[in-house]
Amino acid sequence: MSTQHEKYARFKALHDRDHAFVIPNAWDAGSARILSTLGFDALATTSAGYAFTKGKRDSFSALSRDELLANASEILAATDLPVSADLEDGFGADPESCAETVRLATKIGLVGGTIEDATGYPNAPIMDMALAVDRIAAAADAARDLPFLLTARAENFIWGRPDLDDTIKRLQAFQNAGADVLYAPGLPGIDAIRTVCDALEKPVNVVMGLQGQSYSVSDLSEAGVTRISVGGSFARAAFGALIRAAEEVKSHGTFTYAKDAVPDAEIAHMMSQEQVQKRS
Template sequence: MTAQGKFDAFQALHDGPGFLIPNAWDAGSARILADLGFEALATTSAGYAFATGYRDSAAVLTRAGVIENARAIAEATTLPISADLEAGFGPRLEDVHETITQAIAAGVVGGSIEDATGDPTRPLFSTNEAVERIEAAAEAARGRPFLLTGRAENFITGNPDLGDTIDRLQRYSAAGADVLYAPGLPDLDAIRTVCAEVDKPVNVLTGLQGATYTADAIFEAGATRISTGGSLARAALGALIRAATEIRDHGTFGYARDAAPDRQISSLMRGRLPNDESA
């Protein structure tokens, strides 16, 4: 499928009743999720960071690494891919513009720019600065097959201010964001309020600690799409920790009962198995 075809399919999903967009952290996880029937995937900076031995931190993640990870995921399936592009990888508006340009070249048809700085002494860009960064991203995407998500990070940077979150999202929409996203909203009432106060499709993050809701409940609150962030990667790592702990502490291998069969996983990955005519 062409980039335009993927973009058209991705955009059409946002006109429907709501859809799930799980976050893959590498090409292998993307191929598994695609086989399970999801219609679009997102990347996750957290999952990518963990897989490469780093914390999810803007101080250590590089544009080159994140873009190459997004490229590998985009090439692993025919699904539309939306990339987690952090805050755009650099303090200048030109940095944000370049990040979007490189993401499009990597084959993704959507991506998010957040307003978190990565600096604990100043966790958020001012609203005006953040708006300018969304404008720079929108300019890079204009006329190209790319759906821009504007992220307001208040609730996951220690500033649980719903009013400021809504104001930021409204201004990101006016600046050119196609989708709006405020990770960490505390409950359905907050989701419902955000969705009622903005004029673009809203993405809701699941998989965080705290209250959990069904997809139906989140869609009924007004959300258009639901993503999982780094939680699937953390679930996979949790299974690894439990299995390795069993081996270390008990010398048993019961974890293998829940492991996916080798043939099932191998059938989803690239490359032909020796003497396997069905690969």
């Protein structure tokens, strides 16, 4: 098994390549084990995917720091790949909460994580710029001597504020505050993605699998993207297969869905403990 510092070094090196890499989002130990066998170089967690497995909505009020870190610990135990976590809003509005979240994340073995500037309040969904920057600065300061790559998220576009100029200003401010990677989910198209990448000096993460236009890894690499995540879309795809299978049985009384099911022997091989060390 790799040490945490070895995983961090591998993870950091991925961001120095001249083409984009995909970091799929696992939602539990089983999905992490499967993704680890398929040739990916790193994994991320997803608060949305985790929430679905617990019968909850993905929201600040429904998910606690303790349970998301416990979920991340289970994912870490299932893989030898570097893992970066969805750390929501840092689990507190004040800068020290973000710093403490980074320290706790590193303590369990995570080598990266994202902190966003959304408030969770529909009437005022995005944090004041000064506070948002202070929070990233505190998190970056906490991560400075740790094996931890900090990603800062500007949430305008997924909270009904499609302001590209403000998004870029926020990402630039987060960059200057010490974030290692910048991320604005929900950008409207490849031109906006390219504009964001051109405006920043540090690596940019883009999420695919949301509604709207889809671009290939090569398209995004050409636009300047360094890292591509999938958010909760792999989890939603898995739940979609479950819904389709259940609806077939309930509505038609047939079981043809089983033709597309992964054979038991293949799943058993993927879940083997040997797979944890496969990519060390």
